[in-house]
Amino acid sequence: MVQPHSMTSPAIILHTPQLGENIGATARVMRNFGLCDLRLVDPRDGWPNPAADTMSAGAFENGVFATVHSSFESAIADRSFVVATTARPRGMQKPVSDLGDALQRLRLAPSTSAVVFGGERAGLPNEAVALCDLILTYPVDGEFPSLNLAQAVGVFAHGWAVAEGGGVPGAFSGAADPPATRDEVLRMFEHFEDELARAGFFFPGVKRPVMVQNLRNAMIRAQWTSQEVRTFRGAVKALSHGRGKARVTRDESEV
Amino acid sequence: MVQPHSMTSPAIILHTPQLGENIGATARVMRNFGLCDLRLVDPRDGWPNPAADTMSAGAFENGVFATVHSSFESAIADRSFVVATTARPRGMQKPVSDLGDALQRLRLAPSTSAVVFGGERAGLPNEAVALCDLILTYPVDGEFPSLNLAQAVGVFAHGWAVAEGGGVPGAFSGAADPPATRDEVLRMFEHFEDELARAGFFFPGVKRPVMVQNLRNAMIRAQWTSQEVRTFRGAVKALSHGRGKARVTRDESEV
Structure with a gap:
């Protein structure tokens, strides 16, 4: 200025x-x-x-x-x-x-x-x-x-x-949201990976470690803020709940 | 480029x-x-x-x-x-x-x-x-x-x-004339100072060293080229000769 x-x-x-x-x-x-x-x-x-x-x-x-x-x-x-x-x-x-x-x-x-x-x-x-x-x-x-x-x-x-x-x-300056702590990021990863496991994403199971590593490497680069972590966890939650609901709907339509 | x-x-x-x-x-x-x-x-x-x-x-x-x-x-x-x-x-x-x-x-x-x-x-x-x-x-x-x-x-x-x-x-680059050697510059100074002395510039004589030093300091900053040294010496020559001629003319007019 x-x-x-x-x-x-x-x-x-x-x-x-x-x-x-x-x-x-x-x-x-x-x-x-x-x-x-x-x-x-x-x-x-x-x-x-x-x-x-x-x-x-x-x-x-x-x-x-x-x-x-x-x-x-x-x-x-x-x-x-x-x-x-x-x-x-x-x-x-x-x-x-x-x-x-x-x-x-x-x-x-x-x-x-x-x-x-x-x-x-x-x-x-x-x-x-x-x-x-x-x-x-x-x-x-x-x-x-x-x-x-x-x-x-x-x-x-x-x-x-x-x-x-x-x-x-x-x-x-000053407009930025605070960066997420590494603990927030780790809990976000675990939440994501748990839901992926429940959805059968990690197949065959022996590949889970390398698949997790690839996802974590890609996502850690983005240097998430606390707000972004919350938003993403909401997205994971919606997807996993929605998936269940979609299945129910499809099952019902097949009746 | x-x-x-x-x-x-x-x-x-x-x-x-x-x-x-x-x-x-x-x-x-x-x-x-x-x-x-x-x-x-x-x-x-x-x-x-x-x-x-x-x-x-x-x-x-x-x-x-x-x-x-x-x-x-x-x-x-x-x-x-x-x-x-x-x-x-x-x-x-x-x-x-x-x-x-x-x-x-x-x-x-x-x-x-x-x-x-x-x-x-x-x-x-x-x-x-x-x-x-x-x-x-x-x-x-x-x-x-x-x-x-x-x-x-x-x-x-x-x-x-x-x-x-x-x-x-x-x-x-490359268009520049070569810089003058320090010897060329020193001879230019001596030429200039000799003509100034003949013209009665250094008065009182006890001040000559400091007057020379001031002139040399001012002129050395310009980082003269060989061509510029030749041009300036020509100028000094013309001034000293011209001064003589002008005096003669004035003297004649006073006759």
Whole structure:
């Protein structure tokens, strides 16, 4: 669970983005993962942009703050560490890293860092890359390397939330039923096996040990809860009683 | 660099997806990261879908193979390990993991595994989650948890490519110039400092050692290449010669 806060997370810069849809989708996924400082360098269709609003799913009203800059230099003026994202090598003398390494660097000074994503048509111009400290690249397929702009931001944003310590959200814990004790499980096995024996399942009798072992091995893997043990024992009871009843019914019908 | 191959990567299942745009964007990002087996359970607008084609950026013609299934059961019939993605706890007795753990499990048997993403309106129904082995969840902000469908797939797809060993693509290596030897760098420093001394920069002279140290410390951090050393020495030469020339010009104008 990550709360958006510009002092603890890097700015996301879109360099000359074209489609409002991608700007909106970027804002949405930033907000999903706790990022809030969005900077637009010379967006083609101006700002605000209705298509961006639609795709943002309300992110602009829920913490993502967008600013427009006439130049890349202005967008990075208050930053001290800037990461360029690109799928193409630029032949520049510039360190290149994957997401994990870039995140480590960014977390040293998140409040003065930024990650820059190039526009849809041509990505980041070399002049912009030259002003960055590090190139971040994803392991895309060389034959199909062009990521959607908002997807590229989304991959970063998820990585950021994970690096910030977000694992499985807390809401997922505590909902689980307590595991059954081994005694509950053993009594469940015995109940099941007793009914199976009464039903003539273990035949020939010499095979009973290996049949029991197979059943127990399969069932123990499921790590039953107390509630599940109770439910299963109810099922065994219903089946054995029901079987008796079914036989009676069939016998009666044969009369 | 990852090549798409259905025998070595999990299937991606979209459960009752609504928007063709999201199906297309899913296919695109799958192809970016080397996934190719896309299964659609009862897509609302039928199949094929022109909006999906548009957003796919050609993924369907470049390796992503989409199949349509009338039920979730049919879509997972040939799978042995199925991961459900959800942002909401379901109160089910089911292991929950983050992306890293889920990837480890999936890589044990990628060719018979699948990852399922719920439709836009309501996510995965509980009946579908109940048929899965594991719940995968991302560390989304609890106040803004709803990820775009294709974004959710994109985060997984990037993770898959990284787990498969994709780091920095090979194209990024080898382009770099060789680093300068320390001797080249030292001679560059001496050249620079000699010209600075001739220009009267080191004043008072007693401060020369600390001024040199500051300059050397700042410049050494940049890890110059041989080419950069040559370029900088050319720059120093031009400045010192140019300065002389400028003085001459000014002197002449003063005549």
